[in-house]
Amino acid sequence: TWDDYCSWFLEIMKPAKGEGISAAAYKEVIDVFEELMQVGHPFIPFITEDIWQSIRERQPGETIMLTQLKEADAAEIDQQLLKDFEFITKTITTVRAFRAKNGLKWADAIEIYAQTPSPELFQRYEEILNRFLNIAKIEFADEGPSLSGTVMVDTTKLFIPLPNIDVEAERKKIQEEINRLQGFLKGVTKKLSNERFTANAPENVVALERKKKADSEEKIKLLSEALANLN
Numbered sequence: 737t738w739d740d741y742c743s744w745f746l747e748i749m750k751p752a753k754g755e756g757i758s759a760a761a762y763k764e765v766i767d768v769f770e771e772l773m774q775v776g777h778p779f780i781p782f783i784t785e786d787i788w789q790s791i792r793e794r795q796p797g798e799t800i801m802l803t804q805l806k807e808a809d810a811a812e813i814d815q816q817l818l819k820d821f822e823f824i825t826k827t828i829t830t831v832r833a834f835r836a837k838n839g840l841k842w843a844d845a846i847e848i849y850a851q852t853p854s855p856e857l858f859q860r861y862e863e864i865l866n867r868f869l870n871i872a873k874i875e876f877a878d879e880g881p882s883l884s885g886t887v888m889v890d891t892t893k894l895f896i897p898l899p900n901i902d903v904e905a906e907r908k909k910i911q912e913e914i915n916r917l918q919g920f921l922k923g924v925t926k927k928l929s930n931e932r933f934t935a936n937a938p939e940n941v942v943a944l945e946r947k948k949k950a951d952s953e954e955k956i957k958l959l960s961e962a963l964a965n966l967n
Contacts, residue, residue, distance in 0.1 A: 824864065
């Protein structure tokens with residue numbers, strides 16, 4: 737409720753400053769919140785009942801205790817949409833942390849140069865990204881301008897120009913991340929080279945370890961390129 741509904745959903749649904757929320761958007765906000773109260777009712781019954789009574793007009797005798805939860809239907813859940821949005825929220829969180837660490841004020845719009853296998857995600861969610869990050873522009877490129885900071889989101893590399901970058905500190909940060917990934921990669925490689933593991937572990941477990949190995953190798957490659965750009 738706090739993380740997904742309040743921190744993300746409500747922030748996305750907020751109308752632009754000075755504008756009112758549309759009836760359709762308001763209904764969606766209330767519908768989802770009402771379901772959250774139903775889910776939480778067995779654990780915090782008095783609070784959820786009170787809130788449930790307050791968010792809509794109710795008939796005398798109506799109670800949350802007699803409402804029916806919706807049936808879950810796995811076929812209706814868009815797993816790809818959830819995966820895509822998880823990437824977007826991770827991007828927002830990562831860039832926000834970068835802003836804070838480097839003293840970039842919210843009022844100052846930033847530029848982002850993305851080396852990414854999924855440019856369509858940045859285009860599809862551009863409005864949401866801008867709402868949370870105040871972006872002047874997003875461009876797709878293999879490298880950013882000189883004196884740019886670099887952050888990784890999965891296998892996507894984001895270059896963000898900095899007015900007063902500490903090159904030595906940035907170089908140190910990237911090298912530390914490369915060292916961490918190399919240590920992780922060493923452990924995964926050792927596990928995959930163990931024939932007993934690959935022969936006896938479930939196929940999905942082995943496939944997951946191989947994906948970890950490939951992802952780590954790709955991240956190390958991208959970070960090494962970023963490090964070279966600072967030389």
